Amino acid sequence: MLDRPVTTLDAAERRGPAKPNLLSVEDAKAMPVETMADLFKSHINPGQFHFMKLLGFHKVKIERAEGMFYTDQNGRKILDFFGGFGSLAHGHNHPRVLAARERFQEEKRHEIAIAFLSQYAAALAKNIAACSPGELDMVFLGSTGSEAMEAAIKVAERASGRKNCKVVHAENSFHGKSKGVLSITDSTLYQGEFKLVDNRVKVPFGDLEALKRAVENDRDIGVVVLETVQGGGGIIGAPTEYWQGVRALCDRHGVIWVADEVQCGYGRTGRFYAFEHHGVVPDVTALAKSLGAGKAAVGAMIARRDVYMKAYGSPKTAMIHAQATFGGIGEACVTAIEGLNVLYDEDLIGNSADTGAYLLARLKTIQAKYPTIIKEVRGQGLMVGLEFQDFSRTLPLALRPMVAMLDDKLKGSLSGFIGALLLRDYDVLVAFTEYNRNVIRLEPPLICGEEHVDQFCDALDDLLGRGIVAIVKDFVKSQLG
Ligand SMILES: Cc1ncc(COP(=O)(O)O)c(C=O)c1O
Numbered sequence: 001m002l003d004r005p006v007t008t009l010d011a012a013e014r015r016g017p018a019k020p021n022l023l024s025v026e027d028a029k030a031m032p033v034e035t036m037a038d039l040f041k042s043h044i045n046p047g048q049f050h051f052m053k054l055l056g057f058h059k060v061k062i063e064r065a066e067g068m069f070y071t072d073q074n075g076r077k078i079l080d081f082f083g084g085f086g087s088l089a090h091g092h093n094h095p096r097v098l099a100a101r102e103r104f105q106e107e108k109r110h111e112i113a114i115a116f117l118s119q120y121a122a123a124l125a126k127n128i129a130a131c132s133p134g135e136l137d138m139v140f141l142g143s144t145g146s147e148a149m150e151a152a153i154k155v156a157e158r159a160s161g162r163k164n165c166k167v168v169h170a171e172n173s174f175h176g177k178s179k180g181v182l183s184i185t186d187s188t189l190y191q192g193e194f195k196l197v198d199n200r201v202k203v204p205f206g207d208l209e210a211l212k213r214a215v216e217n218d219r220d221i222g223v224v225v226l227e228t229v230q231g232g233g234g235i236i237g238a239p240t241e242y243w244q245g246v247r248a249l250c251d252r253h254g255v256i257w258v259a260d261e262v263q264c265g266y267g268r269t270g271r272f273y274a275f276e277h278h279g280v281v282p283d284v285t286a287l288a289k290s291l292g293a294g295k296a297a298v299g300a301m302i303a304r305r306d307v308y309m310k311a312y313g314s315p316k317t318a319m320i321h322a323q324a325t326f327g328g329i330g331e332a333c334v335t336a337i338e339g340l341n342v343l344y345d346e347d348l349i350g351n352s353a354d355t356g357a358y359l360l361a362r363l364k365t366i367q368a369k370y371p372t373i374i375k376e377v378r379g380q381g382l383m384v385g386l387e388f389q390d391f392s393r394t395l396p397l398a399l400r401p402m403v404a405m406l407d408d409k410l411k412g413s414l415s416g417f418i419g420a421l422l423l424r425d426y427d428v429l430v431a432f433t434e435y436n437r438n439v440i441r442l443e444p445p446l447i448c449g450e451e452h453v454d455q456f457c458d459a460l461d462d463l464l465g466r467g468i469v470a471i472v473k474d475f476v477k478s479q480l481g
Contacts, residue, residue, distance in 0.1 A: 033061040033073060054406075055420045056478065065092035068445055068452050070429070078423070081456050082431040083443040085231065086263045086383065089290035090342055091445040097293045100338035104331050111330040113323075120337065121328030127340050128291075128300055131272050134281035138308035140301040140321070141328040145262035145288030146176030148299035152286045153180060153225065154321050155303050156256035158311035159283075160222025167223040168214055170205035172435050174232030175225065175260055184225055187232075187434065205230060206238035208245040215253050223256050228274035231263035234439035235378055235385025243278035250283070256307060258284040262299070263383075266290040267343055267446055270353030270381035277380070283307050290446075293339025296332035348446035355448050356381035362457040370464045373414070375438070384442040385433070388414040391468060399469060402476050413437035417475040418463060424478070426459035 011018065023031075031039075037058050041049045052058045060078075064071040068091055070078040080088065090097060113121050125139035140151045157165045169175070169184035176185060183196040201221060203210045215221050224246065230236040250257040259282035264274040266287055271277055273285065284307060288299035303311075312318050326332075343349065360377060363386060367374040376387040391414050395403065415438055422428040433439040444452065463471065 031061075033059060036061055054479065055416060056424055060423075067091040067093075068448060076427055079428045079452060079455055081442050081444045081452075082429045083382075083445050084294070085289065085431060085441070086266075086268050086443045087289040087292070088294045088444075089266055089268070089348060089446040090293050090339055091447040092294060094293060094339075094342060094447075096342050097295055097335055097338050100334050101295060101331055104334045109330050109334075112325065113328040113330065113333075114325065118328050118330060118333065120330050120333035124298075124328070124333045124337050124340075125300075127337055128287070128302055131340065132285070132302050133273070133276060135304040135306070136281065136285060136302045137305045138303045140303075141323055141333070142299040142301070143297040143324075143326045143329075143332070144176070144178075144299045145286065146178040146181055146299075147324070148262065148286035148288050148301045149175045149181045149225075149258075149260060150178060151301035151321060152258045152260070152284045152303075153184070153223065155301065155308060155311045156223040156225075156258050156284050158317075158320075159303075159307040160256050161254070161310070162220055162222035164199065164220045165222040166199045166201055166218060166220045167225055168201045168203055168211065168221055169225045170227070170230070171202060172205060172230055172233035172236070173225070173227060173260075174230070174434065175227070176262075189434075205233065205236060206242050208242050208249075211246065212249055215249055215255060221253075221255060223258060224250060225258040225260060227260040227262075227264065229264035229269060229380070229383060231383070231441065232434045234387065234433045234436035235383060235441060237274075237378075237380065240278040243275060243280045247280040247282075256284060257282040258286070261285050262288045263443075267349035267352050268381055268383045268443065269379075270349060270356060272349060274380075291336050291339065292332060293335050293342070294445075296335040297326075298332045298336045343446075346447070351448070352381040352446045355450060355453060356384065358450050359384055359442070359448075359453045359457075362453060363460075366457060366461050366464065369461070373464055373468060379442075382442070382444055382446055382448060386415075386440045386442065387436070388418070388438045388440075390438055391472075395472065396469060399472055403472060406476065406479060414468075414471075415440045417471055418460075420475060420478070421463055421471060422459060426463065428456055428459050 049058065061073040062070045063073055068080055070080060072078060121141055128139050129137045142148050142151060153167060167184060171186055173184060173186045175181040177190055180197060182191060184200055186202060201214050203214050246257060259275050261273050275282060284303045286301050291300060292298040312320055363377040367377050373389060374386065375389045378385050415432055419430050419432060419440060422430055431441040431443065433441050
């Protein structure tokens with residue numbers, strides 16, 4: 001029962017400010033695609049809109065999302081091989097996840113878990129610990145991958161025991177855009193000209209000797225942070241010897257190893273964590289993206305108990321980095337609890353391994369058919385990178401002036417053209433890669449079946465069959481028209 005009725009007051013009865021001109025939920029739902037585009041430009045990011053328009057994405061308004069597909073305003077079904085950069089393991093709107101959220105709402109459960117403990121946050125932390133190997137038992141709950149990684153760096157820095165602790169990170173790393181982790185995100189674009197934390201040391205990814213040299217020559221290095229598979233870098237992994245070397249090196253020097261599994265974790269590569277392929281366990285790790293089961297914003301830092309206790313184990317240190325306002329919020333936790341249960345009940349990790357192997361095999365066949373277009377196919381499970389040859393030099397001379405008219409971002413990059421045409425002509429969505437514009441990232445939901453792989457691969461095969469000249473001409477024409 002509400003303790004006061006909901007009413008819409010007349011202006012004369014009002015004691016507070018007049019209601020501004022607000023759109024309602026129904027207004028948002030019914031908004032034409034052009035209005036949506038105008039409001040994005042006016043109030044969110046006009047520069048980003050420029051890129052959406054280059055790729056033709058500004059003409060799409062999504063009305064529904066279910067399983068492997070989006071449905072747009074014209075009833076067109078779009079196959080999702082992007083998967084929100086790995087945020088949609090369960091597919092869109094998984095019925096069990098929706099039902100758990102509805103029950104939680106009907107029961108009018110509490111959301112903010114600051115004043116009272118939360119049974120849901122406690123259960124989620126227990127579940128995450130149960131999914132994590134070794135002594136990865138202590139869980140910090142937040143809302144994003146960046147927040148989880150901030151927590152990871154902080155717990156590691158304190159546990160390292162170094163007074164002037166330095167953090168090693170890798171070339172082409174991506175750990176988020178909040179100011180702390182931005183310092184170890186290797187992108188001049190994202191780093192802008194911000195004043196960053198300077199206690200960092202950069203090494204090439206996958207180069208054990210370089211890491212050894214760094215750690216052995218600088219006793220202040222107390223933390224090593226690495227994505228197990230670099231996502232933003234273009235789906236780049238490293239061999240088992242590297243990871244076992246990282247573990248041994250960190251053990252030898254009392255350095256804390258933080259594995260960023262925000263993108264590659266949660267079953268994406270065919271194991272719950274990607275590091276499990278290599279028989280090693282880090283000291284600290286982080287999850288986000290699919291942890292929210294495609295419906296909620298949830299991130300988690302998971303630390304070995306002794307590491308956590310060293311950093312925040314006493315009543316005096318406990319509140320140095322306790323969870324923020326939305327950490328462990330009710331419905332997000334319920335969503336994540338149900339999501340983890342679905343992940344195992346439906347064997348989505350097994351499916352990721354099997355369907356991922358099928359996808360890789362089909363893509364390798366396509367690569368063999370178009371070796372002058374596809375340079376490499378790589379990945380594991382349903383985390384796959386498709387790297388195109390740099391065509392800016394191989395393109396026939398006659399077409400080069402045409403390409404020169406395009407935006408700088410697109411000039412050397414086939415992936416933009418191919419992504420745009422896959423959406424326009426084949427109803428397939430793929431993801432681009434921040435640091436390597438020649439790479440398309442394929443991270444479909446882990447519910448993906450062979451029939452979806454076939455739909456995607458048939459579309460790609462047909463598009464590439466048009467030949468590079470036709471693809472470039474067609475794309476450039478779409479820009480000019
Ligand atoms: C490896 C990795 N770490 C951290 C992040 C940051 O996550 P979020 O965007 O949720 O802050 C991302 C996001 O793409 C990521 O891929």
